[in-house]
Amino acid sequence: MIRLLQLELQKLLLSRVNKVLIFISFVLPFFILLLSSFKINFFGLFTFELGEMGVFNFPIIWHLTTFFASQFKFFFAIVVVSMIGNEYSNRTLKQNLIDGLSKREFILSKFYAIVFFSLISTLIIFLLTLAIGLYYSSYNEIGIIFRESEFILAYFVKLVGFFSLCLFFAMLLKRSAFALAFLFVLYIVEWISFGLIAWKSDMAFAEKIQNFFPLKSMYKLIDQPFQRLAMTKFPDKTEMAYDFAVHWHEVLIVLLWTFIFVFLSYKLLKKRDL
Amino acid sequence: METILSINNLTKKFGSITAVQDLSFSINKGNVYGILGPNGSGKSTTLGIVLNVVNKTSGDFSWFNGTVSTHNALKKVGAIIERPNFYPYMTAIQNLKLVCKIKGVDISKIEEKLKIVNLWDRRHSKFQTFSLGMKQRLAIASALLNDPEILILDEPTNGLDPQGIHQIRQIIKDIAAGGTTILLASHLLDEVEKVCSHVVVLRHGVKLYSGRVDEMISSHGFFELKCNDQETLVNYLNNNDVISKVKIEGDLITAFLNEPIDATTFNQMLFKENIALSHLVKRKESLEEQFLQLTDQQSN
Numbered sequence: 001m002i003r004l005l006q007l008e009l010q011k012l013l014l015s016r017v018n019k020v021l022i023f024i025s026f027v028l029p030f031f032i033l034l035l036s037s038f039k040i041n042f043f044g045l046f047t048f049e050l051g052e053m054g055v056f057n058f059p060i061i062w063h064l065t066t067f068f069a070s071q072f073k074f075f076f077a078i079v080v081v082s083m084i085g086n087e088y089s090n091r092t093l094k095q096n097l098i099d100g101l102s103k104r105e106f107i108l109s110k111f112y113a114i115v116f117f118s119l120i121s122t123l124i125i126f127l128l129t130l131a132i133g134l135y136y137s138s139y140n141e142i143g144i145i146f147r148e149s150e151f152i153l154a155y156f157v158k159l160v161g162f163f164s165l166c167l168f169f170a171m172l173l174k175r176s177a178f179a180l181a182f183l184f185v186l187y188i189v190e191w192i193s194f195g196l197i198a199w200k201s202d203m204a205f206a207e208k209i210q211n212f213f214p215l216k217s218m219y220k221l222i223d224q225p226f227q228r229l230a231m232t233k234f235p236d237k238t239e240m241a242y243d244f245a246v247h248w249h250e251v252l253i254v255l256l257w258t259f260i261f262v263f264l265s266y267k268l269l270k271k272r273d274l
Numbered sequence: 275m276e277t278i279l280s281i282n283n284l285t286k287k288f289g290s291i292t293a294v295q296d297l298s299f300s301i302n303k304g305n306v307y308g309i310l311g312p313n314g315s316g317k318s319t320t321l322g323i324v325l326n327v328v329n330k331t332s333g334d335f336s337w338f339n340g341t342v343s344t345h346n347a348l349k350k351v352g353a354i355i356e357r358p359n360f361y362p363y364m365t366a367i368q369n370l371k372l373v374c375k376i377k378g379v380d381i382s383k384i385e386e387k388l389k390i391v392n393l394w395d396r397r398h399s400k401f402q403t404f405s406l407g408m409k410q411r412l413a414i415a416s417a418l419l420n421d422p423e424i425l426i427l428d429e430p431t432n433g434l435d436p437q438g439i440h441q442i443r444q445i446i447k448d449i450a451a452g453g454t455t456i457l458l459a460s461h462l463l464d465e466v467e468k469v470c471s472h473v474v475v476l477r478h479g480v481k482l483y484s485g486r487v488d489e490m491i492s493s494h495g496f497f498e499l500k501c502n503d504q505e506t507l508v509n510y511l512n513n514n515d516v517i518s519k520v521k522i523e524g525d526l527i528t529a530f531l532n533e534p535i536d537a538t539t540f541n542q543m544l545f546k547e548n549i550a551l552s553h554l555v556k557r558k559e560s561l562e563e564q565f566l567q568l569t570d571q572q573s574n
Contacts, residue, residue: 003375003378006375007372007375007376010368010371010372010375011361011372014361014363014364014368015361015363016363086361090359090360090361090362091357091359092359092360092361094327094355094359095355095359095360096376097325097326097327097345097348098325098326098327098348098353098355099348099349099353099373099376099377099416100345100346100347100348100349100351100376100377100378101345101376102326102343102345103326105345271329272329273288273322273327273328273329274322274327274328
């Protein structure tokens with residue numbers, strides 16, 4: 001396992017384009033988070049400080065930072081897609097197999113790399129959130145600090161699931177650009193099928209089904225936090241309340257998709273003549 | 275003799291096209307094999323199957339008597355397919371380190387192998403800056419990293435300039451001289467003739483011949499003759515049982531033999547008939563002539 005991970009890391013980190021993309025996808029969001037937590041003085045007219053608005057309070061900060069950081073996953077998606085696309089276009093996939101890598105090992109090395117980078121990203125965001133939170137939060141009891149820290153787990157599962165989907169599309173289409181376009185196509189297909197089901201039956205049933213779609217299920221892990229933020233300001237407006245929590249069945253659905261995508265990638269490679 | 279690779283009734287179909295049909299042969303340790311055949315005869319497909327990149331339709335093959343799985347067997351094999359495939363953004367040495375990691379060999383071999391192919395000075399250059407000849411030599415270095423039991427080369431001189439072709443051939447000859455088993459696929463017959471002891475001849479995915487190069491055609495060779503009195507000579511040859519066929523091209527007469535006879539005896543026979551030759555050479559068919567003869571026979 002270590003050998004396979006080392007293999008993949010060497011392939012990834014020696015390429016400058018990949019290094020830049022990895023930097024953008026993992027380090028940049030944290031820099032922005034960090035910057036936004038500082039006090040910004042607008043020409044002496046007024047000071048702008050997010051921390052004062054209560055967004056960095058425990059436990060809501062877990063929700064907010066993970067949601068915000070996961071928007072940057074698209075940059076690493078480019079890396080995932082191109083690490084497969086390049087193996088095809090350079091024909092190094094063929095050479096790897098000839099050199100004695102098995103097809104199973106090939107897919108696993110890609111998957112390990114995905115897990116590895118997701119884990120690093122998760123670790124960084126955990127530490128950063130904890131630091132910003134401890135600095136700003138009005139609450140500092142252990143119980144409150146770690147309440148809702150399950151968003152961190154959801155963040156990790158979400159990344160792994162999304163990148164596995166990218167892996168599968170890249171294996172299927174062999175070309176990076178097509179794979180990225182296919183992500184967009186899948187997004188549209190999910191909405192069209194949601195519309196069709198809602199039209200044929202009713203809205204509530206369609207929403208239930210929709211939660212099983214790959215992209216939607218990943219999104220559902222960490223719902224948008226803006227309504228919740230608004231709620232903290234206007235706690236009496238109960239009609240705005242919605243279900244934002246991380247449920248175990250949501251995690252399960254995404255894990256299942258992850259398994260399906262990785263397994264299908266392997267089956268695809270196994271069947272293919274290179 | 276130790277068997278390295280055996281192929282039994284291997285068949286590969288691409289849709290309705292049969293690329294390899296019912297192919298069987300085996301590779302023994304220490305010999306240099308050539309796979310011969312025109313373009314599209316199934317050479318690369320056969321190699322692709324045994325190298326784990328193309329799926330067979332039926333039949334089977336086994337490496338090292340089937341004692342190890344295919345991908346583990348490939349760690350003891352060095353192979354170059356069609357054109358060199360490496361990561362363009364890595365240097366020569368980084369690419370070889372990656373191969374070492376896949377094959378599970380120590381990186382200390384890299385220096386030795388890069389020196390064999392004369393690329394040690396360029397070890398820190400990126401692969402994308404290499405010329406085709408250098409890329410092909412790097413591929414050979416990479417294939418040699420694990421001191422392979424067998425080296426498989428598919429069209430190793432394709433697309434190279436004469437100098438590059440010469441360098442690659444010299445390297446192959448040196449490796450063969452070191453006792454490494456080699457399997458060389460090519461449509462260039464003189465290439466195979468120069469280095470191989472055994473051949474497998476394919477056409478349209480069907481095996482026409484496999485065995486030693488010099489036993490490919492049961493022929494006793496031929497004489498090339500010149501004589502001032504051509505008519506008498508031709509008359510004599512046509513009435514002689516030893517000669518199967520006479521061919522005349524300008525003043526050069528080619529006489530094909532029915533039974534083994536050496537040049538001295540033949541010269542004496544002619545001299546007794548008062549025929550004095552101005553030119554006498556005994557030759558065997560070149561691989562190219564044998565190959566064309568073999569493929570002609572099969573199509574008739």
